[in-house]
Structure formats: C-alpha cells, structure tokens
Amino acid sequence: MNALLAPRPLWPLRLARRVVSPALFDFWSTRLNPLWTLEQPLARLVSRGKASRDAVTLVLRPNRHWQGMHAGQHLNLGVEIDGRRLVRSYSPTPLEDGNLAITVKAITGGLVSRHLANDARIGDVMALDAAFGDMVLPASTADLLLLAAGSGITPMRALLRSLAARGMPANVDLMYWARRRDELCFVDELDAMAAAHPRLRVHYLITRDDASPAPRVDVAPLEAIASLAERRVLACGPGGFVQAARSRLEGHVAHFAAEAFSIPARTDGEEGSVAVRLARSGRTLQLPRGQSLLESLEAQGVRPSHGCRMGICNTCACGRQSGTTRQLLTGALSSEPSSQVRLCISAPSTDLILDL
Numbered sequence: 001m002n003a004l005l006a007p008r009p010l011w012p013l014r015l016a017r018r019v020v021s022p023a024l025f026d027f028w029s030t031r032l033n034p035l036w037t038l039e040q041p042l043a044r045l046v047s048r049g050k051a052s053r054d055a056v057t058l059v060l061r062p063n064r065h066w067q068g069m070h071a072g073q074h075l076n077l078g079v080e081i082d083g084r085r086l087v088r089s090y091s092p093t094p095l096e097d098g099n100l101a102i103t104v105k106a107i108t109g110g111l112v113s114r115h116l117a118n119d120a121r122i123g124d125v126m127a128l129d130a131a132f133g134d135m136v137l138p139a140s141t142a143d144l145l146l147l148a149a150g151s152g153i154t155p156m157r158a159l160l161r162s163l164a165a166r167g168m169p170a171n172v173d174l175m176y177w178a179r180r181r182d183e184l185c186f187v188d189e190l191d192a193m194a195a196a197h198p199r200l201r202v203h204y205l206i207t208r209d210d211a212s213p214a215p216r217v218d219v220a221p222l223e224a225i226a227s228l229a230e231r232r233v234l235a236c237g238p239g240g241f242v243q244a245a246r247s248r249l250e251g252h253v254a255h256f257a258a259e260a261f262s263i264p265a266r267t268d269g270e271e272g273s274v275a276v277r278l279a280r281s282g283r284t285l286q287l288p289r290g291q292s293l294l295e296s297l298e299a300q301g302v303r304p305s306h307g308c309r310m311g312i313c314n315t316c317a318c319g320r321q322s323g324t325t326r327q328l329l330t331g332a333l334s335s336e337p338s339s340q341v342r343l344c345i346s347a348p349s350t351d352l353i354l355d356l
C-alpha cells in the first residue's frame with residue numbers, strides 16, 4: 001500500500017485538533033515533513049513527462065487526507081508562485097497506485113499552467129481540494145459520444161480508462177479536436193485502448209495543419225459517425241468550443257452535459273471602463289466593462305478568494321450592493337440590489353459597489 005495513504009493512529013491527531021488550530025498545526029508540522037497536515041490534502045510531485053508539444057503530465061502522490069475521486073471529476077490545485085498562492089482547476093486521472101496524473105497545457109500568458117509546465121520540480125508540494133464535478137459516467141450503459149477539444153481531453157482520458165477497466169460496456173466514440181497533430185495527448189494510449197476494445201472508436205480532428213482541416217463540432221459531421229438521438233454526449237474544452245457544442249447539439253442528442261475550461265470570448269460589444277467601489281476597503285477602481293471581475297481585480301492587486309474560476313465552486317461569491325453585472329457564460333444582465341455575484345464569471349456593465 002502507498003505509505004502516504006496507509007492508516008495512522010488517530011489519537012494524536014484528535015488531541016492535536018483540541019489543542020491547536022489546523023493552520024497552526026500545519027505551520028509547524030510541515031517544517032518536519034511538507035506533507036504532514038492535520039486536515040489539508042496535499043500532494044507531492046513524483047514524476048513529470050511531456051504529453052504533447054505544449055502539455056506535460058505531472059504525477060502527484062497525495063497525503064492521507066485525500067478522499068479520492070470519480071473519473072471525470074476535477075479538483076482545485078493550489079501552488080505557490082513568487083510567494084503567492086494561486087489556485088486553478090485540473091481534471092486528474094486517478095492511477096491504480098493511488099497517485100493522480102494531471103495533464104496541463106501551457107496557456108500563453110497563463111500564470112499557473114506555465115509554472116506547472118515549465119518550472120514545477122520533483123518533490124514540489126501542492127495543495128488539493130476535494131474533487132467535485134458532474135462529468136462522470138452515467139449509471140446506465142447508454143452509448144456515449146465524447147467530445148474533447150485541447151486540454152478538454154483530460155477528463156475523457158479518465159472516463160475512458162474507467163470504461164476500459166469495466167470491459168467497455170457501451171459503444172463509445174471519442175472525437176478529439178486539436179489545432180495541430182503535435183498538440184494531441186495520449187495518442188498511443190488511446191489507440192491501444194481502441195485496439196483492445198472494438199466498441200471504442202477514436203477520431204482525431206486536426207483543425208490547422210492538415211491539408212483539409214477537420215470539420216468543427218456540428219450535427220452533420222457527428223451524425224455521419226453515430227446516431228445522435230441515441231447518444232449521451234459529454235463535451236469538454238475551452239469555453240467557445242463548449243458553447244458551440246451546446247448550441248448545435250442540444251435537442252439532437254439523447255442527453256448533453258459539458259464542462260468548459262475557460263470563459264467564452266465576449267460577444268456583447270461592451271467597451272470602456274466603470275468605477276467599482278470596494279465597500280470594505282474603501283477603494284474605488286476603474287475596471288474594464290465586459291471582462292471577468294475576478295481577473296480585473298487581480299490585475300489591480302486585489303486578491304479575492306477563488307477556486308475553479310469558471311462559476312462552478314462558488315468560492316468567489318461576493319455581495320453586489322448596487323449596479324449591473326453581466327454573467328459571462330449566458331450573457332444575462334443582473335441588477336437586483338444586495339445580491340450575490342460570482343466574480344469569476346461576472347463582468348461589470350455599469351458602476352458597481354461590491355462587498356469587498
């Protein structure tokens with residue numbers, strides 16, 4: 001059994017919980033061993049390898065506070081960069097030995113993805129939160145159509161490994177879009193899985209560097225692969241891809257579920273800036289209209305609590321005393337006074353007062 005996951009005597013921990021706060025305990029205990037905490041799940045980076053031209057796979061060994069996960073779920077990962085703790089979501093593959101493999105695509109200008117892809121070293125310790133999310137396999141053995149674009153392949157890989165371990169109980173087609181062939185991850189593994197399980201078919205769709213670019217996500221090209229009305233669809237990738245998949249496929253398929261890794265590009269035409277007053281600190285900032293409040297506040301040095309940055313975990317919820325915000329996933333405007341907004345997926349449309 002993994003030594004980090006082995007059961008330990010509980011009475012010293014119960015005693016410690018009564019005597020000191022978890023934060024104080026962790027402060028001293030992690031000086032003895034960086035993975036000894038009272039409650040916080042942590043993980044140590046034990047290996048790293050190239051997954052594609054611009055992605056790496058990091059294998060993390062969690063400490064005994066990690067509660068496990070279902071294939072397809074994601075977690076918030078906390079890393080320290082230049083003395084600042086930053087949190088982003090990743091969709092790991094749970095491995096047979098209890099470790100977690102996360103595959104990270106380096107995003108141009110991205111703080112955490114570039115750190116993980118280029119600078120994270122064996123032995124580094126990272127914070128994990130409990131896994132959550134609904135991109136899990138359905139209880140039924142309905143036929144599946146898995147749609148992945150870019151790093152959206154990560155939960156699909158975990159789902160496919162789980163299905164393969166169960167003998168591939170349904171017909172499954174994986175459609176995997178990438179801009180260039182050398183950006184594809186897990187090709188050998190996916191091909192081997194398809195060779196071992198005739199009910200799985202893997203389709204690679206390269207949009208930029210082939211002579212004839214692959215079709216974008218839509219009903220007609222997918223109908224040529226599988227009878228859509230009989231398929232449960234799971235889609236994952238950048239916000240624009242997920243938005244297109246949802247708008248074109250919902251209503252044509254047996255069931256549609258999706259997870260976006262980023263917020264779709266703005267289409268509402270909001271420009272200029274507005275005054276955002278932070279009621280608790282008394283500061284007033286000029287922030288761009290139509291852009292995520294979380295990102296704009298961070299750019300001005302304000303550090304609101306956050307987790308997923310995609311409107312899923314509610315960690316960034318904050319009171320809006322007055323003004324109008326736009327929800328970036330749906331485009332809906334909201335101006336009800338004294339209500340909660342999720343800063344990561346809300347943009348200021350007018351001047352605002354926030355409980356920050």
Ligand SMILES: Cc1cc2nc3c(=O)[nH]c(=O)nc-3n(C[C@H](O)[C@H](O)[C@H](O)COP(=O)(O)OP(=O)(O)OC[C@H]3O[C@@H](n4cnc5c(N)ncnc54)[C@H](O)[C@@H]3O)c2cc1C
Nearest residue numbers: 088089090091103104105110111112113151154261262310
């Ligand atoms: C539920 C969930 C699961 C995720 N799982 C994975 C995973 O397994 N592997 C993985 O590589 N990423 C995954 N992501 C994306 C990841 O959380 C980060 O957003 C990504 O690594 C970029 O972080 P960053 O700090 O480098 O970029 P930031 O510094 O936060 O952002 C820099 C710029 O890049 C944009 N951006 C952020 N993420 C993306 C993206 N994915 N595609 C395009 N532009 C983006 C931002 O809007 C911003 O403009 C997941 C996201 C969610 C919500």
Ligand code: FES
Nearest residue numbers: 307308309313314
């Ligand atoms: S950070 Fe998760 S909802 Fe905003």
